[in-house]
Amino acid sequence: MPFPSVAQMPAQTPAPVQALDCAKPGSRADRTVCASADLKVAAEDVATLLRGTLGNTPADGRDIIQRAQTAFLTERDGVCTDKSTIPACRSLYEKRAADLAAQNSAAQKKLASVAAGIPKDPKAAAAALQRYNGAAAKAWLVYLFQSGAVTVPDKDAAVRKLVDEILRQDLMKDPYLLEEMTNLGDVASAPLGTVLLFLRHVLSTTEMDAPCFLFTKHGQPAFEAFGAFWGNARDETPGLCSPPSSVFDLPEWKAVSAHMDPAIEPALAERGSIRHGYERQFEVDDLQASLVPSTLLEAPMSAEAKRAAELRGKTVAAFRSWNDFEVWPEKDYRATVSALPAAIAATSKLYREKFKLLPQTADQAAKAAGDRFVAGRLGLIMPDD
Template sequence: MARSSWILGSALALCLLPLSADAQTPDCTKATSAADRTVCASPDLKVAAEDVATTLRDVLDNTPSTDRDAVQRAQQAFLTERERTCADKSTIAACQKLYEKRSADLANQNTAAQKKLSTLVAGIPKDPKAVAAALQRYDGAAAKAWLVYLYHSGAVPAADKEDRVRKMVAAVIDNGLPNDPYLLEEMKNLGDVATAPTGTMLLFLRHVLSTTEMDAPCFLFTKHGQPAFEAFGAFWGNSRDESPGLCTPPSSIFDLPEWKKIADRMDPAIEPALEERGSIRYGYERQFEVDDLQASLVPSTLLEAPQSTEARKMAEQRQKAVAAFRAWKDFNVWPEADYKAAVAALPSAIAATAKVYREKFNLLPQVADQAARAAGDRFLAGRLGLIMPDD
């Protein structure tokens, strides 16, 4: 059945309780009921109906099978009201409002369901087996992706690990994602996730979470370090890099007043550049967000060599940006007075960072100094890359 020929067909097929034939979106060449004919008479209503179907499917996917009765009852009530409200073509406006309200209600339910799923996932470090058992009651891509993580990482042992992972990856790619050809292509390009390195598995998880409202939790980064920071860094170089969201560290190293002082001297030159960069800005902003997280959560990983090809290229670009900072001459873009003030403030910022790394993260003095300088490079490169000329 074509997607345009159903409102609730595939979504309601997920329900545990059977719904009447009136629950199905009409084939508009064969519409029989008054409500069906009203929907078929309005292109806007057809779109609204698809929105309800899609969001309902998401709610069911993100709700454990044991908790779906309330969703089913609400949908039955909506369908009953639909028959009354959408009785003829003169009621199109009222019918549209009904669909919009149902779509909004389902969107709120989906947000709440994903918050509960996120809370469940947050328990992985404490009891991964219990979380895996709970995730089995979900049908959606997010739950399957987290099961892939649990089995692949070995957090939950399984004799048939590779076979399980392959089946869940296939289910996600074939049936669990929005119709996004770019995303699907990238996920297929990952190859055999079951036997791939940790970084590839984490990239698979990142792609799935990008289709949800769920954030990447901090334990991914504290446990996996460099591969996690690379997997959740800038990937697309456009607005797609806005998701998934990242966890918020207990405190940001770049919130230190010493770094704020430097930012005050750099940001006036950065803001116009962000606008000029268009959608590419999202890639820069994403990478800086990851750099901040890395410097604030697991600073020792700042000294590790990049693992992926993309990360090595980014490290090379960072080196160029730092070199440009040390020899900056384009004072039309970044005024000389601000540049010199930033240079003068940098040693204090690095010293304050090294102190935090010694006292909070128990890094040896030499390692803390090196990590602090690496954090400084991230801070400078993340901003300066926006105003440097492209190669």
């Protein structure tokens, strides 16, 4: 049975969320809230959480959320009657926000389980995602349609419709994020890497992680899309899946870390918010080396990845001729140099045995993993160009 065309798809209109209009407060409770800066923020938080919870809940589960919101508003109208009730009113809003946050978190876990089922049955996942009207579900549909995992009539029109809804009505009003997503251009005609970056940006507004199948299926484009992008705290999201085991947990790599960490950890703290970009790249390097090591030998695809590869090459070259022993003591540097061959050899062995890489390929991938490990950390204590 073919997936429905755009015209046949269920309407993706979000469930209504009552907005507080302080220009024209309509009740005593509205006037009380509008008179308090803290309560206005609390009301905005509740509205945002309500919108997110409804968007991350399938159609048949939204009615109970709406009924609870109606009950909250009724109680609010009885509590928030004048300025003297502001403390009680604030407590009421805080409780409602906590309830919605818990519901939204649970809803996102269920939505994430739908996305996790994509590799097994993409059509069933797409049908389930059609029951949602939030940004995350729509972004997963964009991925399914544009990647070809699910065939849909008028694919370009379907993708453009979903992207437009996400940008215009579903995402929180984050001007920086919306600008970056708009700069991606026409997602319907874009390469897979752009589609994955679009998905990454949407998931960054949720509690959902990027599942491992994206990386095992798409390799290099996925690692680039979910790598360090912002160079600041925004890189903390979305979370990345955890590999079954980490290459860098091998005792040989722990020995290398023991000689690098004393210099790296203070430098990481001194980097301020920029450290989040470094930490993100650490995570991606670890995931790539542990999940799909053969991709370490692939050429970078995006302009940003090419620049990162060039910088990594310069950093590895600096490591080989390191002489700034005030920043990194000579004894620790020499110990790192001595410990590296054993770590690379252990990694090559793992790649041959677990990933069935040919000996020469395993050796090359293990060396590339070592370069990622060293360059990512050494870049913290090297002077900026």
